[in-house]
Amino acid sequence: MKKIHLFTCLLIMLSVVWSCEEKDNLDPIGNWDLSMAQPTSPAANAVLVLDEDNPTAPLRFEWGPATSSKNYGIRYSLVLVEAGSADLSAPIYRVSSGTNGRDLFATPTARQIDQALSIAGYEAGSTVDLQWGVVARSLDKETVSFQPISITRFLTESAPLDLYLSGPATEQGSTLANAIPMKAFTDPDGNPTSVFEVYTSLKAGETFHFYSQPSEQSLQYGGTNGQLQKDGAGITAPAAGTYRITVDFNTNTYNLLKIDKWSVVGGNIQGGWGGDAPLQYQGNGVWKGTVDLTEPSGFVFRANGDWAYLLKRIKGTTNQLVMESQAGTQGIQFEDIPSTGVGPHVFTLTLSGDEYTYSIEEYTGGGGPAETPEQLFLLAGGEVVAELTKNGDRFTSGRHLALQAGQSYSLNSASDGSGTSYALEGSLGQTDTPNADKVEGSLPFGTGSGAMAVARDQAYRLTVDFASESVSWMYYNIKLFHWDEVGGGWDGRSELLMTYEHPYTFRLSGAQLTAGYHSKFFSPWDVQFGADSPTALSGTMTNGGDNITNITESGLYDVTIEVANDYSIGTYEFVKQ
Incomplete structure (x- = not known):
């Protein structure tokens, strides 16, 4: 029993000792001091000229250590602020030192400082009086010490290393944190080329900007008519649809290429290299579609039915792609894309981020x-x-x-609807490019009841393929081409989109037409309606007919055409307002 009492007393004594020792080590946070770190290099009043010819050169800022009276850990940051300012809430530039802020130096590049000054509103080539400082932080304490410095910017604006797209016209809206990253191109040595691109959809009439980073502390670029401008006006999307947007800081230009479709083209599809199996845009730079593969063979992805825009596989990779026309400047070798399957397969084309990729998966269907x-x-x-x-x-x-x-429509193997019914996965005519010249799409289908939905009134040509369990659809939009034939103005022609009305009718209201100009109705280039009596304001027309020369008085006209269901013939009417 005595041993137990002695052991208990010993525990009590140890507990008292531990409690006293812990109290001594847990002084209130405020009962200690943090000294300032003293800047040492560059020296006070130094003049720093940023080297435009060596923009990635590191610039070394050094300081002596701060001390904590309790030996708590200290982290350091380099800051640049306006001369005479001590405000750290929005510095011109701030970066932590290396080794998680423990190093007594920081090495930003000339480009990083130049762009920070550009964001702050200082003009290229200007010399700016600033303060550089060291922020020392330990727990909840922070000290800062400054000394003056003058920095001269690059003579010309430097291109950002990264670029983002944001604005009400974009898929992600105007929240900068959600800005869409653009692909940054490099040369064969891996150096940045100051060229960027992104594939995305835009909303008609809305605007967008380019940003050097997805935050308010960013360079912002706008522009007009393809000319890029720092802090410029928002760029207005010309029409709703999917685009490849390219920015080139070497020429300070931007370009929008409308992407009506990406297709699979090659020896593995119906029609071979003369065929075309379109994919559907899914959003976020992704296209997808079910394609019936006829044999193992090579293929490419082609945009807009144009052989100038081909994506091929990068040699040495399993699924990375490069635009054939862009491969040379990047030092990339490429090849046709192999495919080994036969029958329906789901193709996914991903054109987002810094790597463009594809995938091919066998279509399992849904009990087709x-x-x-x-x-x-x-x-x-x-x-x-x-x-x-x-x-x-x-x-x-x-x-x-x-x-x-x-x-409400349906597909059935019997004319009275008593046979096998087939249901589509999606709607005919559903597309992000409804106003393209020739609009195409493909939908999977299988056995099952249910209405076949149609997204928009139009004259559709249908192909139902039971081998691939897909329904392909296509429709034409019609444009009135109007040009100065005598003055050689074909390249300066007006292309006026007409509005489809059920059934087989296209209308154009209030078109400004010029006396002596020629006209024709196109869906380039399958449909080219010309008049049987070219000088008449109304009459019959034929696909491949003569140019219409019926405008003898300039002014506003309402134009209406009705077409046959095979687009071989039709009627037209011009009415002056």
């Missing part, structure tokens, strides 16, 4: 048709809209079918 039916009908309200023509596993409409967004 077990076999190709002998007949296939498009129905609406129990009535036959069209019987599609069979060719192997494919059914085609042949002609263009005038379909309406408010109408």
Whole structure:
């Protein structure tokens, strides 16, 4: 029993000792001091001229250590502020030193300081009187010591190393934290070329800017007519749709290339290298679609049906892509993209970030048709809209079918709707580029009941492929081309988009037309309607007909055309207002 009492007393005594020692070591936070770190180099009143020819050269700022009276850890930051200012809430530049802020020096580059001064509003080539300082921080204490310095900016504005897209016209809106990063190009040695691009969609009539970083402390660029301008006005999106946006700081220009479609083209699809299997834009620089592969073979991704815009695989990679026309300046070797599968496959094209990639996955479907039916009908309200023509596993409409967004349609193997029904995954005509010349898309389908939705009134040509379990659709938009034939003004022509009205009608209201100019109705270049009587204000027209020369008095005109369901012939009318 005595041993137990002795042990208990010993524990009590130790507890008292520990308590006293812990109290001594946990003085209130305020009962200690933090000295200032003293700047040493550059010396006070130094003049620093930033070297534009060596923008990545490190500039070394050094200081002596601060001390904590309790030996708490200290972290350091370099700051630049205006001369005479001690405000650290929004410094011109701030960076922590290396080793998580423990180093007694910081080495920003000439470009980083130059761009910080540019953001602060100082003109290129100007000499700026500033203070550079060292912020020492330990727990909740902070001290700062300054000394004066003069810094001369680059003679010309330097290009940022990174670039972002933001604004109400963009997919991510105006919140800078959500700004869309652009791809930065490099030369064969990995050096920045000051050229950037991004694939994204824009909202018509809204604006956007470019930013050097996704924050308020950023260089901002706007512009007009393709000319880039620091702190310039917001750039207005010309029309809704998907674009490749390119910025070149070497020429201070920007360019918008409208992307009507990305397609799979090659020996692995129907029609081979003469075929075209379009993908659908999903947002955030991603295109996707189901493609029926006919044989293992090479292919490429092609934009807008134009051989000038080809994406091929980077040699030595499994799925990275490069634009063929851009590969040389980057020192990249490329090759056609291989594919090994046969049958329906899902293609995904990702054009975002610094690496462009693709993927191909076998389409598993959703319990698709077990076999190709002998007949296939498009129905609406129990009535036959069209019987599609069979060719192997494919059914085609042949002609263009005038379909309406408010109408409910269905596909069935029997004309009275009593056969097998087929349901689409999506809506016909759903696209981010509704006003392109030739608008195409593809949707997967399978057995099942359900209405076939139509996104917009138009005259659609349909192909239903039971082998790939996909429905392909296409429609034309029509433009009135108006140009000065005598004066050689074809390149300066007006291309006036007409509005489709059900059925098979296109209208244009209040078009400004000029006497003596030629006109023609185009959906470049499949449809080229010319007049059978070129000088008449109304009459018949033929695809491939003569130029229309009926405007003898300049002014505003309402123009209407009606087309046949195969776009071979039609009628037109010009009415002066």
